[in-house]
Amino acid sequence: MEFLLYLALVPALGVSAQWLAWRTGFPSILVLLLFGVMLGLFVQPDAFLAELTHGDQTAGSDLLFPLVALSVAVIMFEGGLSLKIGELTESGSASLRLVTVGALLSFVGNSVAAHYILDFGWQLSALLGAILVVTGPTVIGPLLRQVRPSRRVASTLKWEGIVIDPIGAVLAVLVYEEVLLQHSRPEFTSVLMSLTWTAIVGLALGCSGGALLTQALRRFWVPDHLHGVTALSLALLLFAISDRLAHESGLITVTVLGIWLTNQKHFDVEHIIELKENLRTLLIGCLFIVLGSRVNLADIGAIGLPGIGLVLALVFVVRPLSVYLSLLGSPLNYREQTFIAGLAPRGIVAAAVSSVFALGMESRTDLNIPGSDQLATVTFLVIIGTVAVYGMAAGPLAKFLRLADETSHGVLIAGADAWVRDFALELRNGNVPILLVDTNFNKISKARMEGIRAECVNILNEHVRDELDLAGIGRFLAMTPNDEVNSLALRECKIRFDSSQLYQLTFKTKHMSGRRGLTKNLMGRELFGEGLTYTRLSEMHAAGASMKSTNLTANYTYEDFLDKYGDEAVVMCALNPDRSLTINTIDSPLIPKAGQTIIAMVSVTPVPDGHAVRDADPTHPDPTHPEKTHPEKTPSDASTSNASDSEASTNV
Missing domain, CATH: 3.40.50.720 (NAD(P)-binding Rossmann-like Domain)
Structure with missing residues (x-):
């Protein structure tokens, strides 16, 4: 009965937190994390999982991982549905630079900061650096609606926030498999082959699924009332198949599938988007409540000042350097580049990926990597810190740079x-x-x-x-x-x-x-x-x-x-x-x-x-x-x- 109550509390608290964020103007994910941590003070999901699996912690982790992964897949699919190819005429060059050169610079900067500030080994620092490459489309979207910057800046940040997530997740997988599991320096050929295979699988399945669904709907093989659930079911199936063929390629698959559907001209997808938006809102609330309830406040306190130092380094050093260097010679002016450099909150993908890797390392007793038990805690600390800083500073920064609409009346x-x-x-x-x-x-x-x-x-x-x-x-x-x-x-x-x-x-x-x-x-x-x-x-x-x-x-x-x-x-x-x-x-x-x-x-x-x-x-x-x-x-x-x-x- 207690587990049933916990399952009912999760969505109720998720919706309540998002309603409170709407009423107060606070970033929703910050409120969700606070609600999740408060829930964790009274009940622990790990205890329920252990009870369900008769004390087998590994089985409990194996049960949580697929639920988190599928939820993230739905969120990324909905993100892909919001990306219009026509927006790239204004922001394409800048977005491409940010998700390639900018992502590489962020990875290096994050890794160096984690190594010297948190005193992590280079292997764990590289994994944390890869996880923190992703920004947070689920956080950036609400912030953009609140701040209302110029259309070119908003389009650039939206594309970066959604496209960077699968790139960061794939990068984290490469680091995990090539560095942590092998305990050696990765060979360039091996990394390139893994990256190429992951990209091919993700792009091929995403485009194939988009073409198949487009034909099915335009030829009326699927009735209208099944459009939404058919698209959702196909996205989840392709995600699972893609991940089976190449780890974390599923995020690429569902993102490409969403982009394909929203840019085809044969039928209207707004009713599909509406279903996914409602489901995304529910899943984001549930995920942050569940993952937040697994965070131990004592562990966050144990990190102490180095954790705060890492957040400050990411906000004021790594992000500005990666943006300014990657956007040299881009169409964006200095004011637009400065605002982009001042907005990079981490969100649900970083939380989910770090939790998945933390669960994986818990089950691998042979790894024995110092500090690995702090991976998820540090990630959640970065999420809380970046959401708080950017949430409070984005509006004043946009007004100072004269990029924001002063009114929405x-x-x-x-x-x-x-x-x-x-x-x-x-x-x-x-x-x-x-x-x-x-x-x-x-x-x-x-x-x-x-x-x-x-x-x-x-x-x-x-x-x-x-x-x-x-x-x-x-x-x-x-x-x-x-x-x-x-x-x-x-x-x-x-x-x-x-x-x-x-x-x-x-x-x-x-x-x-x-x-x-x-x-x-x-x-x-x-x-x-x-x-x-x-x-x-x-x-x-x-x-x-x-x-x-x-x-x-x-x-x-x-x-x-x-x-x-x-x-x-x-x-x-x-x-x-x-x-x-x-x-x-x-x-x-x-x-x-x-x-x-x-x-x-x-x-x-x-x-x-x-x-x-x-x-x-x-x-x-x-x-x-x-x-x-x-x-x-x-x-x-x-x-x-x-x-x-x-x-x-x-x-x-």
Whole structure:
């Protein structure tokens, strides 16, 4: 019963730790490791494994190893699914240098640091140096989403973080088999043959599996509901076969398989990616909890100052030197190279590989290598140290180098009709990053002439979404005339925006009875208020309503605003004093307050409360009144504008 409780606690703690990281902004893997170490204070997985195997510690290790290996395979497969070949046009040269020359320099630097700082023998130092070559894609990904550096830097780090993992794992295997097991200096010919065979097996099985699965899915040999599990099963099978033929070549196989699938053009893989992302999140949580629970705090304390010295050497000496030397003459400028040199956290692959080798050396009593019992502990110390340092320093470093988006409050808007352009213009004037997309070139041209950043593209096109520059943009508003297109656009953009930041105009047919209505689950967060459909807002604008930005103060409150413009005024959003944006929705109605600037669509004729005279000349507003206005269209002007926009953009 205790083992059952432990098995149930692992995923529960894994999810809880990642939720806590999301709420606090701390790196998730750091929180996971802390939860795992805390669990290890009360229960030890090794004790359960020994109990299951009747005291046979070797059998317990043999049981843990395949579970860890298969979990890492799933994580690497999902990583491969995120790599687009098109990104290499910007980052290909730099990424290649980092995973070849940079990896070799890191290996040498890590080994030297481990030898002189930890006083390890050269054999064990070389093994630890190879393990620490890998960075952490599971850590780099969340950090990149948090920091939001330039697209070229983000692409370079993502490719390095994923591709370097199988390279580092293979390098560690070569060191383990050629140096530790043979107790001799490796022969160049033997190493080259092993490396070549591993690469051939990994590449051949990965490409073959990708071609086979592509043909099976494009010819409809597999039903849709089995696509995800079929891809997962094939990845695990190929991983096991590949590892059987060449040790650790399985990581190459699953990475290549993922890259193949995500870059083929015959069918959509987003539903497969979604399954793998959910599974990866669960597995990362479980792995770090289990592996973290095996770490003994007393062992970490026994390493002491040398362990801290190793972390500092890796962060401030080895990583910068390997990056600057490998990127000499690369397209990246000095600021970009400096940020890359300042981001190399170790993650799940380093933890898993070190644990596997530690388990292997425990079962080999003939090795007798001093310090081998500290291999996994040192690796976990490096993971904790690098995640903590880079997690706290990445954001300030990116801002100092002027590589980070200072805000994610910007808005991507699908649709570019006249009233949408007016709304976007008010946001732009409020220093909110804006991007309009529409397939109607006439509307996009008008937006550009008004100074609004706009692209004539189809937001439903996957390749277009990948190429859009979304720096500083964290929200998506679907505001086209077509409800179905709005819903589809939101569903397609879920991979890039959190569901809480997906908005659309309320459905015209939402409340229809029978089969003509559209169901609530197809919608994002509904904008502005009940009944404010595209048709309603467009008609108000055509009748002369205009957009107005109004600063609320203690002397001019929201009640004063309503007294002037009436309840018919449509409050769309509010700009907060900290430059953030609060959007008015049906599920969370906006309650404007002093200090905010509200953007609203108001009638051309204010409510007759004594303020009407003040707006007699809208191009010269009363300087004592805290409002910003644009010259308001007359009904005839609005009709003319509408006529020029007559081509509805139903496919954006």
